[in-house]
Amino acid sequence: MTQNQSNFSGLTAAAAQARLAKDGPNEVAEKPFSMPRAVAQRLWEPSAWILEGALLLEVILGKGIQAGFIIVMLLFAAINGAVQKRKATTILAGLTDQLTLTATVMRDGQWHRVPARELVVGDLVSLTSGDLVPADVKLLQGSADINESSITGEAKGVSRQVGDAAFAGTELTAGHALGRVTATGKASRSGKTISLINKNSAPGHLQQLLGKVIGYLAAVDAVLALILVATSLIRQQNLLTLLPFLAMLVIATIPIAMPSSFAVANSVEAKVLSGQQILVSDLTGIQEAANMNLLLVDKTGTITANKPSVVGYYNLSARPDGEVLQLALTATDRRKPSVIDLAVQNYAAQKQIKALKQGNYKPFDSSTGYSQVAVATAAGTQIVRLGSLKQLTKVTAAYTLPAAIDFAAGRTTAVAVGNQLVGLFIMQDQPRPDSAAAIAAIRARGVKVLMLTGDNQKTAAAVARQVALPGEVISYAALRPDRPLSALAGIADVIPEDKLAIVTHFQKAGYIVGMTGDGVNDAPALKRADLGIAVATAVDLAKRSARMVLLKPGLGSLTDVLESGHRVYKRMMTWTITKLSRAAQLSILLTFGYLLFGFLPLSLNAMIMVALLNDLVTLVLGTDHAQISRHPESWDMTKLGKTAGLYAGTWTLAGFGWLLWLLRRGQTTAQISTALFCFLMFSAMLTILMTRTKKPFWASAASKPVNLAIGLNTVATVGIAAFGLGVAAIGLPIIGYALGLTLLVGVLLTGLGSLVHPAGN
Numbered sequence: 009m010t011q012n013q014s015n016f017s018g019l020t021a022a023a024a025q026a027r028l029a030k031d032g033p034n035e036v037a038e039k040p041f042s043m044p045r046a047v048a049q050r051l052w053e054p055s056a057w058i059l060e061g062a063l064l065l066e067v068i069l070g071k072g073i074q075a076g077f078i079i080v081m082l083l084f085a086a087i088n089g090a091v092q093k094r095k096a097t098t099i100l101a102g103l104t105d106q107l108t109l110t111a112t113v114m115r116d117g118q119w120h121r122v123p124a125r126e127l128v129v130g131d132l133v134s135l136t137s138g139d140l141v142p143a144d145v146k147l148l149q150g151s152a153d154i155n156e157s158s159i160t161g162e163a164k165g166v167s168r169q170v171g172d173a174a175f176a177g178t179e180l181t182a183g184h185a186l187g188r189v190t191a192t193g194k195a196s197r198s199g200k201t202i203s204l205i206n207k208n209s210a211p212g213h214l215q216q217l218l219g220k221v222i223g224y225l226a227a228v229d230a231v232l233a234l235i236l237v238a239t240s241l242i243r244q245q246n247l248l249t250l251l252p253f254l255a256m257l258v259i260a261t262i263p264i265a266m267p268s269s270f271a272v273a274n275s276v277e278a279k280v281l282s283g284q285q286i287l288v289s290d291l292t293g294i295q296e297a298a299n300m301n302l303l304l305v306d307k308t309g310t311i312t313a314n315k316p317s318v319v320g321y322y323n324l325s326a327r328p329d330g331e332v333l334q335l336a337l338t339a340t341d342r343r344k345p346s347v348i349d350l351a352v353q354n355y356a357a358q359k360q361i362k363a364l365k366q367g368n369y370k371p372f373d374s375s376t377g378y379s380q381v382a383v384a385t386a387a388g389t390q391i392v393r394l395g396s397l398k399q400l401t402k403v404t405a406a407y408t409l410p411a412a413i414d415f416a417a418g419r420t421t422a423v424a425v426g427n428q429l430v431g432l433f434i435m436q437d438q439p440r441p442d443s444a445a446a447i448a449a450i451r452a453r454g455v456k457v458l459m460l461t462g463d464n465q466k467t468a469a470a471v472a473r474q475v476a477l478p479g480e481v482i483s484y485a486a487l488r489p490d491r492p493l494s495a496l497a498g499i500a501d502v503i504p505e506d507k508l509a510i511v512t513h514f515q516k517a518g519y520i521v522g523m524t525g526d527g528v529n530d531a532p533a534l535k536r537a538d539l540g541i542a543v544a545t546a547v548d549l550a551k552r553s554a555r556m557v558l559l560k561p562g563l564g565s566l567t568d569v570l571e572s573g574h575r576v577y578k579r580m581m582t583w584t585i586t587k588l589s590r591a592a593q594l595s596i597l598l599t600f601g602y603l604l605f606g607f608l609p610l611s612l613n614a615m616i617m618v619a620l621l622n623d624l625v626t627l628v629l630g631t632d633h634a635q636i637s638r639h640p641e642s643w644d645m646t647k648l649g650k651t652a653g654l655y656a657g658t659w660t661l662a663g664f665g666w667l668l669w670l671l672r673r674g675q676t677t678a679q680i681s682t683a684l685f686c687f688l689m690f691s692a693m694l695t696i697l698m699t700r701t702k703k704p705f706w707a708s709a710a711s712k713p714v715n716l717a718i719g720l721n722t723v724a725t726v727g728i729a730a731f732g733l734g735v736a737a738i739g740l741p742i743i744g745y746a747l748g749l750t751l752l753v754g755v756l757l758t759g760l761g762s763l764v765h766p767a768g769n
Contacts, residue, residue, distance in 0.1 A: 016148055016186060018114025018132035027128035034127045034143050034176075034192035046090035056082060065251050066612075077616045077734065084620055109548060111142040112344060119343055131189040136344055137373060138527060138547030139180045144196045145187030147172050152183035179549050184371045220645065221584075225591060229257060232599040239603055253608055253615070257595060273579050276630045277572040284568045285559035293555030295580065296539045297573025300455060301640040302493070302519040303566070304510065304537070307461035307468065309545050310524050310563060311447075311475055312437040314347050318355040319418055320434030322410065325425075330361060332431040336423040338363045339381045339394035341371045348372075348421055349379075351435050352394070374504050374527065378424075390425050396462075397422040397432065398501075404429050416466035444475040446563035453570050454639035455522075459498030460507060468500040487513065507533035520640065524563070525550050541566070574636035578700070579629050585648070585699045589655035590622065590692050596656075597663045597684070607677050609667055613734045614685040621721045622692050628713035635701050635708065654760060655699070659691050662753045666746070678736035682729050686743055689725040690750035693718045704758050 019027075050056060060082065066075040109124040112134040119134065124142035127133070133145060135152060147170050155165050156178045165181055168174055174187060175197040191197070233254050240250050274291035281288055288294060308314050323329050337356040340349035342363070349372075356363075367382035367389070378395025393400060397420045401407070404427045418436035422429055447457050459477060461468045469481040479497035484506050487499060499510065504527055511533045514521050522539035525531075526546035531553035534540030542554035544561045551557050558565050594610075601609035610618075666687050670680045694705065696718065701708035710718070729738050 016114075016132055017117070019128070019130050021115050024115060024126075024128050024131065027130065028126060031128060032193060033125040034196075035125045041094055043090055043094065046094065047086045050086035050090060051082065056086065061255055065248060065255075069248060073613065073734070077613050080616070080620070084623070109140060109142060111139075112136075127189055127192055129189050129192060133187050133189060134343055135174070135180055135183075135185045135187055136371065137180050137182050137184065138549045140548040140552065141174045141176055141178045141180065141187075143176050143189045144191035145174050146190050147174060148186045148188055150183060150185035152185045153181045155179040155181050179552070181549075182373055182375055184373075221588060221648070225588070228592075229595060232595055233257065236599060236602060243606075250608075253598070253612060257598060257615075273576050273583075273630045277576050281556075281568060281572050284565060286565050286569060287557040287559065288555070289551070289557060290555035293539050294569075294573050295576045296520065296555070297522070297569045298577035299641045300520045300522040300539050300570075300573070302456045302458065302514055302521050303450060304458050304460055304507075304514075304521060304523040305447075305563065306524050306526065306530070306543075307459050307463065307471060307498070308437060309347075309526055309561075310543050311439055311443045311459060311471065313440050313561075314437060314545060316347055316351045316419065316435035316437040318351055318433050319436045320414065320432075321355070322413055322432040322434075323430070324407070324409070324432060325428065325430035327430060330359070332423065333359060333361050334364060335383060335390075335392045335425060336394055336431055336433070337361055338366060338383050339379050339392045339423065341369075341379060342366075344371070346372060348435070352421070352433065355433070377503075393424045395421065398503075400424050400429065403427070415464050416470060418467055419463045439471060439474050440562050442562050442564050446566065447475050447477060449567045450563065450570070452638070453567070455570070456493060456519075458493070458496055460502050460510065461498060461500055462502055462504075463500055465500045468498050472497040484510070489513070489517065493517070493519075504530060508536055511536045524558075525554070539569075541569075571636065574641065575634040577641050578634040578636055579632055581648075582632070582696065582700045583626060583629055585652050585655065586692065586695045588648075588652040589659065589695060590688075592652070592656035593659045593663060593691070594618070594688065596660050597667075597688075600664075601667060605667070605671070609677075609680055609684050610688070611678070611681040611685075611735060614681050617728065617734065618685060618688050618692075621689060621724060624721060625693070625696060625714070625717045628711070628717050629696075631713045632700060632711045633709065635703075651699075655695055655757060658753060658757055658760070659695070662691075662749060663687060666749060670742075675738075675742075676736065679738050679742075682732075682735045682738045683742050683746060685735060686725055686729050686738075686746040687750065689721065690747055691753070693721055694750055694754045698754060698758060705754065 051060075063075055063078040063082070066072075066078060110121050111124045111127055112119055113122055113127065114120075114132040114134075115122075127143045131143075132148075133142065135141065135145070135150075137152075141154070147168055149170060151167065151169050152174065153165050154168050154174055156175065168185075173190070174185075176192075236250060236254065237247065240247055274288075274294045277294050278288040278291060281294070305311060321329075321333070323332050325332060333356055336352055340352050340363075342349075342353075345353065364383050364385075367384065369382075370380040372379040372395060376395070377399025378393040380391060380393050383390050383392050393403070400422045404424050407429045409432070413432065414434065418434045421433040421435060423431040423433075450457055457477060459468065459472055459481070461471070463471075465481050465483055472479075472481055477497040479495050481498040481500050482491070482496060483501045484499050484503075485501065487510070493514070502510070507523070507525070507530060511521050511523055515536075515538070520538045522541060523530075523533055523537040524541045524543050525534045526543050527550060530546075531549050534542065534550060534553040534555075539556070540554040542551040542557045544558050546554070546557070556569065594615075598608055598610055601607075663684070667680065667684065670683050675683065696714070697705040697710060700710065709715075726743055727733065728735060729743050730740060731737060
């Protein structure tokens with residue numbers, strides 16, 4: 009493709025501005041959040057259907073008070089879910105605005121990078137491998153391989169030639185083309201400019217783990233429900249009176265609010281990270297950061313500054329030095345030069361060498377490993393290629409390189425004319441000044457850092473030493489399953505396609521893998537990694553494939569990512585352990601209380617209030633002070649089960665003791681229900697304080713919102729029980745006994761819980 013654009017021209021800046029004012033920006037505003045619609049959606053979902061069925065039964069049975077409580081429960085759950093959705097939507101919308109897609113467009117005869125939202129019909133745009141097509145275009149020159157799955161749903165790529173259309177939001181996986189914008193914004197085929205913020209993502213490791221736990225709880229509930237129904241039938245009791253309790257048992261025990269609770273916990277930290285110039289494109293990436301134990305780091309542009317300069321030039325032919333350099337210069341991209349192109353151009357400028365006219369220019373393509381241009385010389389038209397020495401040796405005649413070449417001095421870039429190697433550049437890219445400190449900080453968190461590079465082993469080993477990465481640098485060909493990772497500092501001779509295989513290799517070995525990348529061929533590996541991170545200089549496709557995008561160069565921001573991941577992990581574990589232990593405690597107390605004593609020891613009204621008041625605290629857990637650890641976490645189901653089981657078992661035993669004591673005192677069933685309500689509420693609030701820390705619960709302060717919510721719940725519990733609000737009134741002494749029993753058991757659990765607690769130190 010020639011870069012002489014005499015046949016193609018773009019708009020003037022004035023004409024583009026006029027069209028932009030007329031047609032509007034190249035984007036489609038998302039449908040605004042609607043609170044009524046969000047509430048309505050939550051009133052029509054499986055969890056709501058259970059409550060609505062219970063409401064219908066209460067109406068049939070003529071129990072107006074209980075029906076009223078269920079209506080309150082329904083509205084609270086729906087409004088609470090809608091509020092959390094609005095919070096997450098607002099935060100994610102703000103993050104989207106910070107990450108602007110750009111396009112290379114010709115204005116006033118010059119190429120510029122402009123925000124994609126400023127494109128208008130008639131603009132001439134340059135499309136390169138790794139770009140997202142910024143608007144609907146008609147190709148005028150060149151060709152491109154395009155992934156159209158965003159509009160067709162088919163992952164298989166298609167090839168587009170001159171005269172074909174390419175659509176907004178599709179991905180250039182290979183090629184280089186010029187295109188004329190034919191439609192923007194609402195008028196485009198996709199109807200929108202693609203956002204890098206993926207609001208819907210696959211579940212992370214913790215959600216997968218808890219999905220299994222929920223399955224177990226559902227199975228337990230089913231068994232307990234069958235026991236209750238069978239017992240009721242044997243005792244010839246009215247089954248209809250039991251059905252509302254069965255419905256509430258499911259609502260109270262199954263953590264239905266888990267997805268929204270996790271989304272809020274993640275979105276809060278996403279907002280924190282955006283203030284640190286880290287954009288989160290997939291919320292599950294935050295929690296994955298907590299248990300990432302291996303980080304694969306691309307050397308160029310991440311560890312190094314990605315500003316290579318020529319430190320050695322070798323003429324491998326009989327041609328004059330200036331002629332070889334001129335041919336190499338002509339094979340560089342002048343429209344959108346890479347850092348290698350710039351290094352050659354700067355070196356040629358120092359030698360006062362000027363490029364020849366380019367003919368049928370093909371920019372660098374990672375699938376071939378070189379750029380290519382046709383050059384008219386005295387000897388006729390010749391094909392000149394510039395790129396990887398390894399790749400060019402595959403398309404040129406056999407050649408023995410001089411022994412004097414110092415390959416350890418830097419990376420190599422070769423130039424070939426026809427089928428002959430004619431020149432070689434040695435380029436050096438210095439590590440960033442902050443790379444060594446950033447790597448040391450990441451390693452101090454227990455994360456193994458492994459450098460990946462296309463350089464040879466000697467060059468890579470030199471860089472590893474400069475940034476204090478301990479271990480050996482091996483060639484990719486030497487990577488084997490039995491080679492211990494602890495002995496490695498990096499992997500050399502890595503071509504982009506190898507990165508996906510490397511990520512898969514270490515995931516199969518049991519590691520939670522993070523990876524940094526910037527190129528189009530990094531995209532599959534970034535998607536496959538547990539935490540894909542696009543660096544500041546990444547192409548649009550890499551950014552879209554990653555779960556996070558660093559806006560600052562270098563690795564220094566990754567410690568902020570780790571901090572956020574651990575905070576999310578801690579808050580979610582607090583919520584999870586509390587929920588699981590309370591669910592088990594409630595279901596066992598109700599089921600076996602009914603079997604042993606012949607009545608349900610907790611009224612429907614009290615059960616609803618337990619669920620309502622407990623959910624109030626979950627609204628503010630995202631604000632809590634998180635005592636995080638300094639090592640990768642592990643989603644250990646066995647340990648989680650032991651911790652939740654310890655709390656549930658101890659509280660349940662104490663609950664049965666409390667019920668027996670109440671029965672011996674001659675309390676009525678209604679009074680027993682109220683007293684058990686107090687014990688369940690007090691123990692739930694104390695469990696939250698205990699599960700958030702390994703320290704004694706009285707020695708670690710929660711955040712003000714959490715303390716306030718717990719305090720208000722406690723006061724509300726006392727008031728409801730003392731004044732008989734929806735339940736039978738009981739005296740202050742019994743309420744005091746319930747509080748004393750809770751504190752006594754809490755002290756015991758504090759000692760036992762530290763043995764199995766997954767919280768940070």
